[in-house]
Amino acid sequence: MTNCRHRRGVFLLLQLFELPRFIACSVLAITCVMLPAKANWLNEIRHNVSGAEKAPSLEPLSPAELTGYPADYTYERVIAPSHQVPVFVVQAGLKHRDTVVLVHGLGDLASKGWLTVIPRLAQQYHVVAIDLPGFGLSQGAVFTYSPQQYAKVIDWLIAKYRHDGQVKLVGHSMGAAISVYYASQYPGRIQQLVLVDAAGILDRTAYIKRISTRDNDQADLPQSVRRVLARVDNFADKMLEKTGTGFDPTRIFSGDSSLRNMTIGEQTNVNAALALMEQNFSVLNYQTVPPTHIIWGGQDNVAPLRTAYALQHVLPLSQLQVINQAGHVPMKSHPHEFNQLLLASLNATILPRQARPKNNSERIGRCFQDNHSHFSGQYQQIILNDCKLVRFDNVDVKHLAMADSILTISASRIGTANQTMQITRSAINATDTEILGQMQSERSRFDFAGVSFYGESPVFVSQASTRLVLSLTRIITPTQSTRLGGSYVLAEQSLESAL
Template identity: 30%
Template sequence: MVGFMAGFAWAALAAGGVQAQEADADAGPPGTSGQLIEEPVFMGEAYVYQAGVGNPRSIVLIHGIGDDGARDFSEIIPWLARDFHVLTFDLPGFGRSSKANVLYSPANYAAFVKYVADKYARRPFILLGHSMGGVAALRYTASYPADVERLVVVDAPGVLHRLSFTSQFLAHLGMDFLPPALNLQEKFTNLVRKLLWRAERSPLDPEAVLASAQLRQTVLGADPAKIAGLALVVENLSKALPRIGADTLIIWGRDDRQAPLRTGRLLARTIPRARLVVLDKTGHVPMLESPQPFRAALAPFLRREAPPPAKPEGDRIAAGKHGDVLCERKRKAVFEGEYATLIIKSCDGALIRNARVRALRIYSSTVTIEDSEIGGGEIGLHAHSATVVMTGGAISGKVAINVLGSRLDLAGVRVTATEAAVRAQRTSSVVFSVSRIESPRTRGVVHGYYAVTPRTPL
């Protein structure tokens, strides 16, 4: 089990920030002045860097996993310093700062940023976090809302539950887990999920490893990157995200294989005043891979131009009424608009988006659902031997979801039922990420894995 947990953490590391590289011990980001400070959160020393000190507004930059630390922002600091007081740092555990066997979690990093910002930043400030730093920025903004004028989140991993099919954690176990529209390799997929679900119920769970100095040493080798990576994927932001009141810009590389675009879409739907900008031909580090498009996306937001208001759910429904439709033995079929009944049989890679479907029936198929409303009658979604990934939208009904031997991955989905949110006629699995259930048996925010049996409906 120890060996498995070590692999668990290494997988999380790979999803973090810029790949770890050997740091130049004498160099901070170009154009900055550096200062070594003692900090009370991790009880160590940290390097703090500033530029544009005479400018009246501050922008605070939080980097991701990797020993380049604050140098991840080298391409944008001189540009930002023309108009802003730029404050950044090597997070404890990375770059030139102290490294130790301590809990490098997003919450603790938020406390560290609070200490540094209180000393050097002009509040309220703009907060920008990349990768793991994006998760720390989300936690900071939810914890200290008065400090943050505007929030920028760039390609942040995590957020989705770690057992999500599209979790970057699963991807870096050796296979890129993408939505079922890309046709999962079933045997390998089943094996990985069984291992992960067994680990989820094991006495040696990730939280226990993180909480124990001895286990961090034994399982993770006391490596700050592994500790931070594992802490990242177990961070639960489901209650924090809706509390973020700051105008928020989310920037994502369309080709990011470490933090799936699905996560950016979930953040944009969950944070009340957020909008998403997707950069084409860009991976996990947009400010280095596509510096000009990155600046073009960021500049209007820094000028205090407000994000457009989010559209109500109903406004996302595409035009067109289709009545009753059957899809049988087709690949990559796409469904938009309104349907009375939509039956999908043996159709791999089906995509339902911007749709309203009163009764959705899925048999032996892999289906992705985006920004759609399902249900309104007796049973909203019926899934039999199916794999379903849904992001955004809602499912409703007397029984919202009825499953037989199926696997569901729901992120940012509202499930409303008068009798049962999820009922299983044969044991099925459901992973919820930052979702909400309203039913006689379950109420409130849900973020976790559930094995649903005929005796244990939700």
């Protein structure tokens, strides 16, 4: 059963992408049962499915297929030359000069998911929406439905349908992941990017941990109870992190189209979900991405809000707006508020984030057994000892010392140049955070999303048994800049030596 170490995490991801339970079970059963078989089984599958893919067909669109679409829009099914596959394209607002391209997420609606949005956009923009290959009224094809491959389709779409003005790209969920990948790999093609509840951006271990974590920061629970719950969740996180460095059988689907066709067939949601899980968004060059507006549902259980803050950290020009009561599909649950935010975003200018003021504080913060669990503002030093419920929100501290503690950090700056911080038998979850100087770890665990290390190499040193889960993380030294993501286990070594 060692080949199934990721089965729980994969199943959770497939379920969260709203895939039928029997499909999730089938994929997991195949990966767990078939992998130990003889080496020639892949060749047999390739032989059995060769030539099974459909030939491209440009059959006319029927009235039944267009049910639900407004009659005054323009529709066509054309061959996308990047993969020689027929795709469905809808246009509105043809008289306008600037073009807005809409990219949908997983699910059966495809471009229909934008029908509450297109009418408002078409009053000011030329709107182009597509059914990605394998979705909606577009035909499937034999390729991995990955952001990399879909970005080729988007590039063709923009080149063919854009008008003479600016091009603005809007993506939702998987479509947002595709859009940010496209913007980073095809610089200069678009002038503005809007990401709506982008899925699949965080490292998969960080994602699974986040969706399985309870809210222990409740005032109506006694502190002793919350400390116990925090210990329980910390143990569960530790178990999940251990699976993050094991063999993942789902990767074989992304690497072999014959196996994918044989096992997944036309289940394009599974195909696309697995490919999305496989993409490492941490290594993209976000410096080439144009000004980006991020719109998020505050109650999103599919793409956690933490993702938005991590993206905001790495995107040089970005602005986040949250619809507090919305879930993963805000254009459906809160159409009026969403449309207002989207139109305002498309017409707004994004200013760079303001630099933090100089920290001249002499304040010392201390926590022992959670007698002070929330910190904000500037500090000279913070010392944590046996604290399980600590939170840093917008903290600027020159020196941090931790022992036997659990800390959650957001929007903060930790450390100072040429100084060393010691973390012992502790756990840190940090988002949208800068770490200066050197951090030393002994038997500790770290989950970083949207975190930048600044200093002289090495910036992170493990003295004994350290685990890291990294998403959209950067190491910036005077001589180089490194983008990294994934799960790491360190013994007595620096993080740089493990890359």
